[in-house]
Amino acid sequence: MAKALLSIESVSRRFGGLLAVNHVSLAAPTGRITALIGPNGAGKTTLFALISGFLAPTEGSIHYGGEPITTLPAHERARRGIARTFQIVQPFSGLSVRDNIVVGAHLHHPTRAAALDLADAIGRELGLGAMLDRPADTLTVAGRKRLELARALATKPKLLLLDEVLAGLNPTEIREMVPLVRGLCGRGITIIMIEHVMQAVMSLSEHVFVLAEGCIIAEGTPAAVAADPGVIEAYLGHGAAKKWGAPHVQ
Amino acid sequence: MKPLACMLTFIIALAAVPLVVQSNTALNFLITALLIALVGQGWNILGGYGGQYSFGHAAFFGTGAYVTAILQVRYSVNAWPGFLAGVTAGASMGAIIGALTFRAGIRGSYFALVTLAFAEVLRILASVAPITGAGVGTLIKLDLRASALQFQSRAVFYWVILALVAVSLLIAYALERTRFGAWLIAVRENEDAATALGVNAFKVKLGAMTISAAVTAAAGCFYAQYFLFIDSGIAYGTRMSVEALLTPIIGGSGTVFGPLLGALVVKSLSEVAIWVAGDAPGLNLIVYGCVLILVIAFAPRGLVGLLGGLKTHLARSRLLKDAANG
Numbered sequence: 001m002a003k004a005l006l007s008i009e010s011v012s013r014r015f016g017g018l019l020a021v022n023h024v025s026l027a028a029p030t031g032r033i034t035a036l037i038g039p040n041g042a043g044k045t046t047l048f049a050l051i052s053g054f055l056a057p058t059e060g061s062i063h064y065g066g067e068p069i070t071t072l073p074a075h076e077r078a079r080r081g082i083a084r085t086f087q088i089v090q091p092f093s094g095l096s097v098r099d100n101i102v103v104g105a106h107l108h109h110p111t112r113a114a115a116l117d118l119a120d121a122i123g124r125e126l127g128l129g130a131m132l133d134r135p136a137d138t139l140t141v142a143g144r145k146r147l148e149l150a151r152a153l154a155t156k157p158k159l160l161l162l163d164e165v166l167a168g169l170n171p172t173e174i175r176e177m178v179p180l181v182r183g184l185c186g187r188g189i190t191i192i193m194i195e196h197v198m199q200a201v202m203s204l205s206e207h208v209f210v211l212a213e214g215c216i217i218a219e220g221t222p223a224a225v226a227a228d229p230g231v232i233e234a235y236l237g238h239g240a241a242k243k244w245g246a247p248h249v250q
Numbered sequence: 251m252k253p254l255a256c257m258l259t260f261i262i263a264l265a266a267v268p269l270v271v272q273s274n275t276a277l278n279f280l281i282t283a284l285l286i287a288l289v290g291q292g293w294n295i296l297g298g299y300g301g302q303y304s305f306g307h308a309a310f311f312g313t314g315a316y317v318t319a320i321l322q323v324r325y326s327v328n329a330w331p332g333f334l335a336g337v338t339a340g341a342s343m344g345a346i347i348g349a350l351t352f353r354a355g356i357r358g359s360y361f362a363l364v365t366l367a368f369a370e371v372l373r374i375l376a377s378v379a380p381i382t383g384a385g386v387g388t389l390i391k392l393d394l395r396a397s398a399l400q401f402q403s404r405a406v407f408y409w410v411i412l413a414l415v416a417v418s419l420l421i422a423y424a425l426e427r428t429r430f431g432a433w434l435i436a437v438r439e440n441e442d443a444a445t446a447l448g449v450n451a452f453k454v455k456l457g458a459m460t461i462s463a464a465v466t467a468a469a470g471c472f473y474a475q476y477f478l479f480i481d482s483g484i485a486y487g488t489r490m491s492v493e494a495l496l497t498p499i500i501g502g503s504g505t506v507f508g509p510l511l512g513a514l515v516v517k518s519l520s521e522v523a524i525w526v527a528g529d530a531p532g533l534n535l536i537v538y539g540c541v542l543i544l545v546i547a548f549a550p551r552g553l554v555g556l557l558g559g560l561k562t563h564l565a566r567s568r569l570l571k572d573a574a575n576g
Contacts, residue, residue, distance in 0.1 A: 078448030
């Protein structure tokens with residue numbers, strides 16, 4: 001396994017009586033796509049919030065590029081190269097598509113001219129070229145997902161956290177988006193993706209972590225994880241593996 | 251025409267007004283309108299571009315006015331450095347209130363209430379503290395010399411306030427074209443999304459509040475020099491806070507010319523109302539209320555937004571006509 005860009009050691013996050021993330025440890029190898037799957041409410045988005053600094057862990061530590069970042073504020077983590085997209089897209093709806101991307105581009109480009117150039121280039125690369133002057137709130141769901149990705153890319157991330165970028169897209173849009181994500185990985189960006197579309201998880205990632213009720217219950221290649229009886233039970237309920245489960249259980 | 255050239259032409263045209271209009275009443279009207287435009291532009295930097303709706307900009311106006319006045323009256327400081335000290339004090343007041351409220355994560359209507367509370371506390375302090383002249387207020391000695399920042403001719407006062415407004419327009423113009431401005435607007439639109447893109451929202455809001463307070467404080471300093479009298483009600487009263495937010499909202503908040511346009515319209519309407527109905531107390535507030543209702547109902551993006559909408563509407567109908575002909 002390649003050297004890990006991000007490693008999480010026994011991280012927990014408690015909301016009052018609820019332990020949303022329970023002693024989770026995982027590592028994301030540099031230059032690969034790691035997938036994070038699990039049923040609704042498993043704590044996947046909370047885990048992303050902990051990695052990106054929007055929430056502080058109750059315990060545990062997070063290392064990025066070999067350095068501890070557990071106590072760094074979110075904007076400082078973005079500066080160091082951790083970008084995230086939001087599950088519920090958060091466009092700057094009053095601004096044009098171009099100005100949305102410019103905000104991200106400004107992180108490493110102080111002048112407006114340079115930020116505009118980068119924003120245009122990224123917008124075209126992600127297929128938003130014709131929509132750069134449109135207000136962001138006139139985009140379709142697929143367009144907004146692309147915008148979310150474009151803004152994150154404009155910050156020149158080393159680690160990209162994709163929170164369900166395929167959710168809400170139709171099969172054609174998913175087919176267009178998958179090579180886009182693969183292309184990012186090809187450029188050397190390490191990716192961790194939360195995804196429910198298994199077809200995409202199977203084709204994109206080499207390593208999958210399964211989170212259920214705040215704990216990692218399985219990890220491995222997509223095929224191995226999909227056949228894991230524990231995972232099937234987590235998704236479909238107790239006894240499900242026996243009933244309908246993977247061939248090797250029967 | 252380029253926006254910057256457009257702005258310069260506009261300022262030069264305004265600067266030429268006293269050469270044509272000699273009436274003191276007219277100049278007085280323009281000076282107070284520009285004064286309110288400056289107060290409003292200060293608010294616009296934080297509220298219009300940054301989305302932080304302050305109800306207490308009187309805190310900065312009053313601090314600028316009092317510091318300028320007190321330094322001259324009690325410490326015999328020259329008016330020019332006194333003016334600068336007033337602006338600095340106002341900016342510091344903005345930084346302090348900003349640091350306290352933003353650090354505590356106060357947003358939206360809570361921010362509005364907290365800023366209002368700060369201004370009210372300052373008003374009450376100023377109405378009892380001996381150094382401000384308490385209930386009597388502070389009177390600056392009449393000394394009509396340029397070295398004392400007082401002028402025989404209203405035209406010169408007019409040019410001074412116009413220059414200050416020009417600087418404030420340039421600040422707003424710069425906000426639309428710099429990284430700081432882009433980040434500030436991003437924070438207004440969605441603070442979490444901005445943070446995820448590496449924007450230090452606390453620092454950006456604090457910076458905006460400091461600049462905003464400095465601009466509004468400059469208006470306070472000018473007020474003290476022009477009217478030579480302030481008391482706690484004038485300096486820290488809610489009336490100034492209300493005018494600070496009304497003018498940009500009516501003119502178009504988050505736009506360069508919104509506060510100036512709003513101030514000219516609001517002041518004109520007040521004058522007309524006084525001319526029609528006589529100087530009934532509270533009449534200007536009734537006018538403000540009516541204008542605000544009309545603007546929110548029919549032009550939620552302000553008068554500048556209304557004009558912009560008209561422009562795109564015309565462009566669209568021209569396109570349609572071309573399509574029909576061609």
